[in-house]
Amino acid sequence: MLEADGEDHLSHADFAKIATLIGSEAGIRLPPAKRLMVEGRLRRRLRALQIATFDGYCNYIFRQDGLRAELPYLINVVTTNKTDFFREPExxxxxxxxxVPELLAARNGERNPVLKIWSAASSxxxxAFTCAMVLADMAKAQKNFRFSILGTDISTDVLDHGRRAVYPAEQIVPVPQSMQAQYLMWSxxxxxxxxxxxxxxxxxxxQFHRLNLMDEKYPFDKDVDIVLLRNVLIYFDKADQAKVINRLVxxxxxxxxxxxxxxxxxIGTSIPVRQVAPAVFQRV
Incomplete structure (x- = not known):
């Protein structure tokens, strides 16, 4: 769609189709106010595919059987991946x-138990690595437990970033100096x-693995000690929020x-948890 500025733009109708698709596949709501954001992010994808117009792109995914191949890339484009080390430090x-002390006390009879932590929207x-630093410090001091951490996300781009584990120096400013010295290597x-x-x-x-939180089942362990799902539910409607939380619990x-x-x-009253601190819930 050509507008007065002479540039090609994503039409309102095509944006609505994309928004409906993303909502059904990933549970992410894209209100009309997000159209220009999606358009801006898609421009690079159009160049990569050598497709000249947004109409051509939408024709490819909706009418030329390109959706199966393109859907992971489209999800990568529209997902918001804001994350920080030690975000919400409390x-x-x-x-x-x-x-961690209470979880270990409940497993006092086990020798060297493994604590399992799941960052369910790991970006x-x-x-995930903040959790790793905290637990590594504790494990060095106590020497009475081990731990493993799972990071999952719907975006393959951010999962690849997590596996590389390379970050700009300004991003690690919130990491305490003692942890920077132990757990970070400088280029x-x-x-x-x-x-x-x-x-x-x-x-x-x-470990990092792809997971769509909208899937009906999650192929991971059912004896996880701590699940983090922070600042993600705001993108889902209330019905999907309840389904995701029930599955994670x-x-x-x-x-x-x-x-x-x-x-x-x-998060509702029908879920078998009790609140123990702001935004922290314990399974009963």
Whole structure:
């Protein structure tokens, strides 16, 4: 669709089709106000496919059987992947001071138990590696448990980023200096924006896998100790929020914890959890 500025644009009708598709496939709501954002992000994809117009792109995915091949890329384009190390730091303080000690106390009869942590919308991995740093510090001090961390996301791009575990130096500013010294490696390449990489010892303890939270079943363990699903539910409608939370709680061991974003603390009354702190819930 050509507009007055002479540029090709994503039409309202085609945006509505894309929004409906993303809503049904990924549960992500794209209101009309997001049209220009989606258009801007899609321009690079059109260039990669050598498709000249948005109409041509939509013709390819909706009328030329291109959707199966294109859907993962389209989801990568429209998903928002905001993440930071030690985001909402009180959650990690609570993990260190309350959650992990109580989880270990409940398994006092086990020798060297493995704590399982799941970052269920891991984005580029900052949350998963924050958990890894906190638990690694505790495991070094206590020497009475091991841990493994799973990071899942619908976007293949961010999962690849998490597996590489390379981040711009400005992103790791919230990481305490003692942890930076232990768990980060600095790039030797000269440059204005140096990169850092998570040390191999932590990378080995964090696995990344693709997961669509809208799937009816999740192919992961059902004895997880802590699940983090923070600042994701705001993109889903209430019915999908309840389904996702119920499925995730089903993967927690009794006494395990679910952490949501601070703007997502109301999750209904039919779920078998009790609130123990702001946006922190424990399976009963």
């Amino acid at each position: 959650h990690f303080e609570l993990m260190r001071d309350k959650m 580029t991995g900052a949350e 030797r390449k000269a440059g204005i924006r140096p990169d850092v990489r998570i040390v191999p010892e932590l990378r080995r303890l964090v 089903g993967h927690l061991r009794p006494g395990g914890y679910l952490l949501l974003g601070h703007s997502e603390s109301m």
